[in-house]
Amino acid sequence: MKNLLFILFVMPFLLQAQDFSDEDYIYLKRHEHIKIGLSKQTFDITKQVSEQAEYLTAKKLYFANEAMHFDSFSSIEDIDAYTYLPERDSNVKVDYIETKREFDNGIFYSDQESKIFTFPAVTKGAITNLNYKEVIKDPHFLGLFRFGTFVPTKSAQLSIEFPTNVSIGYVDFNTKDIALDFKQETKKNTTTYTWTASNVKGFQSEDDGESVLYFMPHIIVYVKSYEYKGETINVLNDVNDLYKWYASLVNQIDNNDLEKVYKIADDITKNLQTKKQKAEAIFDWVQNNINYVAFEDGLGGFIPRGAASVCDKRYGDCKDMANLLYEMLNHVGIEAYRTWIGTRDRPYSYKDVPTPMVDNHMITTAIIDGETIFLDGTDSYVPFGMPSSFTQTKEALLGIDENTYRLITVPVQKADKSVADVTSTITIEDHMFKVNEKRLLTGYEKVDFITDYLYKRDSKSDEEFLNTTLALGNNKTNYNNIKKENFDNKNEALELSFDLEIDSYVKKVGNKLFINLDIDRVLSKSKIDIEDKKYDKKIDHTYTKNYVTTLTIPEGYHASFIPETLSFENPNYGYTITYTQKDNTIIQHKNIYINTLSIKKQDFESWNEFIKSLNKAYKKSIILEQNQ
Numbered sequence: 001m002k003n004l005l006f007i008l009f010v011m012p013f014l015l016q017a018q019d020f021s022d023e024d025y026i027y028l029k030r031h032e033h034i035k036i037g038l039s040k041q042t043f044d045i046t047k048q049v050s051e052q053a054e055y056l057t058a059k060k061l062y063f064a065n066e067a068m069h070f071d072s073f074s075s076i077e078d079i080d081a082y083t084y085l086p087e088r089d090s091n092v093k094v095d096y097i098e099t100k101r102e103f104d105n106g107i108f109y110s111d112q113e114s115k116i117f118t119f120p121a122v123t124k125g126a127i128t129n130l131n132y133k134e135v136i137k138d139p140h141f142l143g144l145f146r147f148g149t150f151v152p153t154k155s156a157q158l159s160i161e162f163p164t165n166v167s168i169g170y171v172d173f174n175t176k177d178i179a180l181d182f183k184q185e186t187k188k189n190t191t192t193y194t195w196t197a198s199n200v201k202g203f204q205s206e207d208d209g210e211s212v213l214y215f216m217p218h219i220i221v222y223v224k225s226y227e228y229k230g231e232t233i234n235v236l237n238d239v240n241d242l243y244k245w246y247a248s249l250v251n252q253i254d255n256n257d258l259e260k261v262y263k264i265a266d267d268i269t270k271n272l273q274t275k276k277q278k279a280e281a282i283f284d285w286v287q288n289n290i291n292y293v294a295f296e297d298g299l300g301g302f303i304p305r306g307a308a309s310v311c312d313k314r315y316g317d318c319k320d321m322a323n324l325l326y327e328m329l330n331h332v333g334i335e336a337y338r339t340w341i342g343t344r345d346r347p348y349s350y351k352d353v354p355t356p357m358v359d360n361h362m363i364t365t366a367i368i369d370g371e372t373i374f375l376d377g378t379d380s381y382v383p384f385g386m387p388s389s390f391t392q393t394k395e396a397l398l399g400i401d402e403n404t405y406r407l408i409t410v411p412v413q414k415a416d417k418s419v420a421d422v423t424s425t426i427t428i429e430d431h432m433f434k435v436n437e438k439r440l441l442t443g444y445e446k447v448d449f450i451t452d453y454l455y456k457r458d459s460k461s462d463e464e465f466l467n468t469t470l471a472l473g474n475n476k477t478n479y480n481n482i483k484k485e486n487f488d489n490k491n492e493a494l495e496l497s498f499d500l501e502i503d504s505y506v507k508k509v510g511n512k513l514f515i516n517l518d519i520d521r522v523l524s525k526s527k528i529d530i531e532d533k534k535y536d537k538k539i540d541h542t543y544t545k546n547y548v549t550t551l552t553i554p555e556g557y558h559a560s561f562i563p564e565t566l567s568f569e570n571p572n573y574g575y576t577i578t579y580t581q582k583d584n585t586i587i588q589h590k591n592i593y594i595n596t597l598s599i600k601k602q603d604f605e606s607w608n609e610f611i612k613s614l615n616k617a618y619k620k621s622i623i624l625e626q627n628q
Contacts (some may be wrong), residue, residue, distance in 0.1 A: 418443030
């Protein structure tokens with residue numbers, strides 16, 4: 001009894017020990033209690049949520065806007081929300097809650113809805129309180145709990161109460177740096193697991209970092225199995241059970257009218273000889289003819305729509321495209337499998353997290369002459385033979401048949417598959433710097449440019465877009481004669497060419513001209529702020545950039561200084577810049593390579609040395625001197 005009294009006495013002190021006084025807004029508590037009931041073989045699952053937040057200043061009152069999300073697998077009930085005003089010692093209840101269907105950018109249809117409201121009378125010192133019940137309708141979707149969030153939390157707690165004939169699995173992530181307490185309590189017919197963390201700091205995402213799930217402390221809980229009439233019934237005991245559930249959903253695909261799909265596949269491949277040629281032709285057809293739209297609608301978000309329906313409507317989401325490719329490829333004799341996969345923003349493996357949380361995407365995997373080829377129809381510009389960049393490093397779950405699957409890791413694509421070859425010829429006329437440039441882009445370099453051009457250009461002209469995207473020369477750079485070739489040809493490099501006129505670029509001092517050939521200073525602003533950056537730096541894909549720049553020496557001048565060779569070598573990143581003179585021309589060869597998808601925190605200093613060395617090289621100029 002003394003120990004219990006000591007804990008009760010000390011606990012409030014521990015919660016207040018951390019000083020969050022410099023914050024604008026904090027959570028005093030975020031507690032969730034999941035209660036699982038089981039009647040025969042029917043689950044009754046509810047989650048009781050209780051949150052309390054304090055406004056330490058009036059700077060972030062927008063946090064008073066609240067949204068609780070739910071979908072076909074859940075519902076929100078019994079909402080109790082109010083603002084407590086300490087100065088008046090009174091509560092002001094929320095009197096209006098709107099139910100709104102959610103549509104995000106790129107989502108064609110979603111069953112996700114939100115309960116939306118604003119806490120009233122919020123000002124400095126106010127404490128908001130929110131309590132509600134979430135009904136979870138499917139035992140496959142218990143979800144995750146974040147011990148940390150975007151602002152500090154004084155008390156974070158997850159508890160799960162379940163019958164003794166139910167087995168619960170859990171796995172926690174990024175909890176080594178927080179004081180996470182675990183307690184298990186068993187009564188007559190129930191067991192309760194409770195995890196509690198106190199004084200958890202806030203976690204802010206970073207623009208060039210991995211998703212917050214890579215560093216925010218959180219836990220995933222799931223139903224492993226239950227006992228019924230002396231038999232163990234698995235739900236999500238391991239990846240085998242997850243796959244069996246996925247396979248049961250695949251069995252619900254509408255396979256009507258597949259003959260029309262097979263006819264299209266036959267027409268596409270009738271004049272082709274090899275399996276690889278046929279697979280590439282089918283993949284290109286799906287990329288070019290089926291528009292990607294996202295569906296999130298209950299089990300409809302998990303069950304692919306029939307291939308014939310997708311062909312008729314000419315649109316589908318990732319699983320619809322994956323199933324269409326599966327049907328077409330197998331029909332023409334190519335070994336292909338529907339494949340579940342998580343994108344890079346989910347740091348989970350199927351072994352560790354055998355739940356639907358592990359993946360959020362679907363592709364098709366083809367095996368041709370012993371080569372494994374990952375096909376993602378949602379990426380309209382990725383070339384055949386390369387996976388979508390956001391699935392690199394991820395485990396892929398290949399569905400072989402109703403009971404058999406394989407796990408394969410998507411490899412990182414080498415830097416020589418994504419290349420920018422830049423050729424520039426430079427002349428100087430009346431001190432105006434004139435450049436004729438051609439860029440050949442392959443792999444993800446091509447995909448990135450086209451994606452930016454199509455979706456980020458908005459109302460900009462081509463010149464404005466290139467000026468913003470490439471940022472060549474200085475702020476007086478003008479683009480002319482812009483041409484794009486092979487924009488829609490996936491088998492050839494994208495060819496981008498243009499002419500530049502750069503005013504005030506050549507510096508003249510006495511009888512000397514100072515000329516810098518590095519009009520493209522890629523990565524020059526990529527130094528990492530070691531003090532502020534908390535997490536690893538994410539890189540979307542590896543790449544190589546090759547530059548050949550040729551300067552014609554103006555008549556009446558000669559080269560009096562040419563920079564020496566400069567380089568930086570690291571297995572993951574580096575560069576080499578060389579200069580040579582041939583007759584009346586000076587040629588610069590520049591090679592920059594990135595061979596990694598992540599710069600770890602312990603490597604920040606090395607990365608900064610690379611950027612420092614590169615920027616030093618960018619400052620080197622050629623000196624041309626007038627002939628005497």
